[in-house]
Amino acid sequence: MPTCRLASAMFHWDNGLKLTKAGLAIDFRRRQPRAFISHAHADHIARHEYALCTPETAALYQYRLGPRPTLPMPYRTPNQWGGLRLTTFPAGHCLGSAMLLAEDDQQSLLYTGDFKLGESATAAQAELPHADILVIESTFGRPDYRLPPRRQVLDQLFALVRETLNDGAVPVIQAYMLGKGQEVTRLLTAEGIPVLQHRDIFAVSQVYEACGVDLGRYECFTGKAVPGWAVVVPPRTGGTLEGLGRHVRIAVTGWAMDPRTKYRLKVDHALPLSDHADYDELFEAVARVAPRVIYCTHGPESFVDRLRDAGHDARPLGRSSQGRLF
Numbered sequence: 001m002p003t004c005r006l007a008s009a010m011f012h013w014d015n016g017l018k019l020t021k022a023g024l025a026i027d028f029r030r031r032q033p034r035a036f037i038s039h040a041h042a043d044h045i046a047r048h049e050y051a052l053c054t055p056e057t058a059a060l061y062q063y064r065l066g067p068r069p070t071l072p073m074p075y076r077t078p079n080q081w082g083g084l085r086l087t088t089f090p091a092g093h094c095l096g097s098a099m100l101l102a103e104d105d106q107q108s109l110l111y112t113g114d115f116k117l118g119e120s121a122t123a124a125q126a127e128l129p130h131a132d133i134l135v136i137e138s139t140f141g142r143p144d145y146r147l148p149p150r151r152q153v154l155d156q157l158f159a160l161v162r163e164t165l166n167d168g169a170v171p172v173i174q175a176y177m178l179g180k181g182q183e184v185t186r187l188l189t190a191e192g193i194p195v196l197q198h199r200d201i202f203a204v205s206q207v208y209e210a211c212g213v214d215l216g217r218y219e220c221f222t223g224k225a226v227p228g229w230a231v232v233v234p235p236r237t238g239g240t241l242e243g244l245g246r247h248v249r250i251a252v253t254g255w256a257m258d259p260r261t262k263y264r265l266k267v268d269h270a271l272p273l274s275d276h277a278d279y280d281e282l283f284e285a286v287a288r289v290a291p292r293v294i295y296c297t298h299g300p301e302s303f304v305d306r307l308r309d310a311g312h313d314a315r316p317l318g319r320s321s322q323g324r325l326f
């Protein structure tokens with residue numbers, strides 16, 4: 001490969017995305033000397049020697065992996081680092097979740113990480129700056145993943161929870177322990193429904209509260225139901241629920257768009273409340289960033305074809321990109 005190409009490469013793939021000039025690994029699951037962490041979900045973190053992330057992500061990362069060296073990058077505050085200008089923007093996915101804008105004199109790259117455009121009760125709403133190169137997380141890159149309006153899903157959730165409580169049973173909502181668990185808690189408590197949280201969710205909620213997110217009236221679940229209170233647990237919680245008596249299980253996940261989800265998760269109801277952009281939001285994100293070229297991660301390859309059909313220069317990014325420069 002000619003040297004001039006090497007000099008202009010913005011990123012390369014080394015079993016994951018790396019910003020070439022800065023030697024900065026992005027969302028790696030294996031330990032790196034220098035890494036950017038878009039958010040603190042388990043599939044985006046490792047015990048890095050040095051991590052760049054928002055202050056909220058740093059708090060959640062350190063809660064999960066213990067005290068570690070980090071460079072706090074508050075939203076919209078440019079940082080000159082490793083020959084690049086780096087700026088984080090809210091990603092709307094969970095507390096602290098960030099997109100990363102990397103710029104040099106010639107070009108700019110926006111890495112979305114996990115994101116959603118719509119509103120959230122516990123995460124700052126996504127902001128997408130323009131970039132020449134867009135690396136987009138496209139989990140729901142299929143046309144059948146068009147989510148119903150959030151208001152409609154929330155009304156369904158509140159109605160189900162109220163019906164269950166009025167019926168003398170316990171509503172048990174299954175939600176990821178970081179992000180969705182706190183989001184559902186905030187939504188329910190704002191409706192006047194107090195929440196008992198599984199201890200793992202409760203522990204993460206303490207970090208949210210320390211970061212200034214008020215989750216309303218909630219307590220740690222000790223295994224006993226309290227009349228009038230909803231229970232929020234992580235997915236696949238079994239034993240803890242035995243002493244609860246009659247209960248109704250409700251999963252909240254974008255995957256609920258697939259009617260089989262309810263059976264797969266062994267719940268009574270599955271509601272499509274998502275922390276990821278749906279199919280239409282992915283296209284909207286692309287329109288807002290107006291990039292020259294798009295690289296898609298974590299999604300179906302068919303999404304790349306749909307972008308190409310719409311006239312974009314789109315390419316998949318993943319295993320097959322190993323060793324290449326971009």
Ligand SMILES: [Zn+2]
Pocket residue numbers: 039041093114
């Ligand atoms: Zn995530």
